[in-house]
Amino acid sequence: MVTVIGNSAALRKRKTLKKSLHFTVMVAGESGSGRSTFINSLCDQLIVEPSSTINLYSPEELSNPERDLQLRKSTVELEDGEGVRISLNLIDTPGFGTSLDNSMSFEVIQDYVKHQFDEILIEESKLRRNPRFKDGRVHVCLYFITPTGHGLKEQDVEFIRNLGELVNVIPLIAKSDSLTVSELKLNKKLIMEDIERFKLPIFNFNEDFFNNDEGADEETIELNRYLSKTVPFAVMGSNTTHKDPATGETRRVRVYPWGTIDVFDNETSDFVSLKNTLLITHLSDFKDYTHEVLYENYRMKTLGEEADTSEISSAREPSITTGVTSVANGSTVSQHGAAVNGLDKEEQIRQEEQRLRAFEERVQRDLIAKREEIEARERELAEIERRLAAERLHD
Ligand SMILES: Nc1nc2c(ncn2[C@@H]2O[C@H](COP(=O)(O)OP(=O)(O)OP(=O)(O)O)[C@@H](O)[C@H]2O)c(=O)[nH]1
Numbered sequence: 001m002v003t004v005i006g007n008s009a010a011l012r013k014r015k016t017l018k019k020s021l022h023f024t025v026m027v028a029g030e031s032g033s034g035r036s037t038f039i040n041s042l043c044d045q046l047i048v049e050p051s052s053t054i055n056l057y058s059p060e061e062l063s064n065p066e067r068d069l070q071l072r073k074s075t076v077e078l079e080d081g082e083g084v085r086i087s088l089n090l091i092d093t094p095g096f097g098t099s100l101d102n103s104m105s106f107e108v109i110q111d112y113v114k115h116q117f118d119e120i121l122i123e124e125s126k127l128r129r130n131p132r133f134k135d136g137r138v139h140v141c142l143y144f145i146t147p148t149g150h151g152l153k154e155q156d157v158e159f160i161r162n163l164g165e166l167v168n169v170i171p172l173i174a175k176s177d178s179l180t181v182s183e184l185k186l187n188k189k190l191i192m193e194d195i196e197r198f199k200l201p202i203f204n205f206n207e208d209f210f211n212n213d214e215g216a217d218e219e220t221i222e223l224n225r226y227l228s229k230t231v232p233f234a235v236m237g238s239n240t241t242h243k244d245p246a247t248g249e250t251r252r253v254r255v256y257p258w259g260t261i262d263v264f265d266n267e268t269s270d271f272v273s274l275k276n277t278l279l280i281t282h283l284s285d286f287k288d289y290t291h292e293v294l295y296e297n298y299r300m301k302t303l304g305e306e307a308d309t310s311e312i313s314s315a316r317e318p319s320i321t322t323g324v325t326s327v328a329n330g331s332t333v334s335q336h337g338a339a340v341n342g343l344d345k346e347e348q349i350r351q352e353e354q355r356l357r358a359f360e361e362r363v364q365r366d367l368i369a370k371r372e373e374i375e376a377r378e379r380e381l382a383e384i385e386r387r388l389a390a391e392r393l394h395d
């Protein structure tokens with residue numbers, strides 16, 4: 001099903017868009033923070049069952065403090081008023097923040113994000129590219145913060161610190177309807193103070209990358225300034241829609257004993273600003289920044305590390321190091337080291353190939369390990385399903 005997301009001609013001007021855009025958004029945050037409801041509100045349709053309507057976990061799983069993190073993917077086709085289609089990949093992370101030790105959760109998410117980068121690295125190094133290759137890089141991670149009135153929790157700090165260098169992290173205040181106007185203001189302030197104090201790498205709308213290029217006019221800079229002041233975006237979501245009998249208009253609302261709140265109402269939440277930012281005004285920026293900055297940094301770091309490892313292993317190889325040192329003016333000079341400064345093209349290519357080979361071998365090893373892990377999980381899952389079926393038979 002294709003959902004129309006509104007007319008965006010004015011907002012999207014200057015952005016060159018292809019006919020169909022692939023965009024990947026991850027939602028993370030502690031269990032029950034409203035991730036599923038947010039996804040449904042963003043897409044204006046039921047994509048993920050919220051935990052209020054289904055039992056995602058068996059009673060045993062719920063009582064297990066070490067419940068595992070899962071990554072759940074869904075894709076939805078959206079279309080704006082100009083016929084531009086967005087193929088939106090959503091990655092939900094149920095189970096995050098439910099363990100006593102959350103380092104495993106960070107690792108699973110981090111590994112996933114890095115793996116998508118690795119796939120690109122390998123594809124780029126191929127002589128013949130795979131025409132069906134799918135870029136699975138995560139362009140934005142929306143991180144749901146539960147408002148406590150005390151700024152960030154340790155888990156929030158660790159998450160952003162671990163992921164912020166790899167993906168555009170946008171912090172959100174979840175369930176903003178539970179806060180008064182002044183509480184919301186205070187929570188935003190405390191969260192931003194923590195982000196600055198711990199120097200957390202969140203997505204920065206004021207970055208030169210977006211405001212100093214040729215396409216950035218005063219309007220863009222102004223919008224970025226406004227968005228940067230809005231962070232963390234205060235959002236609420238709902239799985240309920242309500243048709244206004246007077247206007248015939250369908251609204252997504254939260255229903256309370258005293259009345260209803262429209263989740264898209266600009267007075268009570270930043271939902272619409274965030275939705276426009278994600279799907280219209282900054283979609284290309286998120287993708288460009290992912291490719292040109294985040295991926296590029298990762299590429300340099302990874303290949304640099306591979307180079308270091310291959311240099312270390314080369315240093316251990318007698319054929320390269322033996323017999324190439326000579327003594328001049330009483331000091332030892334490595335001819336291998338001197339050659340590095342004056343590398344000819346062929347030697348550079350050879351080294352680059354060596355690095356990529358080492359890198360590919362490492363990725364292959366990682367893949368095998370991950371596959372074994374998945375197989376073990378599948379066996380566990382089959383066992384749980386078998387047990388549940390047996391219990392159902394008993395009942
Ligand atoms: N007050 C309020 N409640 C919300 C909001 N969004 C979701 N909820 C409620 O919070 C509960 C959890 O919502 P979900 O969307 O299932 O949260 P989740 O983060 O996906 O939860 P898990 O998948 O179990 O980790 C449900 O009862 C929702 O109705 C919101 O914006 N405000």
Ligand SMILES: [Mg+2]
Binds near residue numbers: 035037049050094
């Ligand atoms: Mg959920």
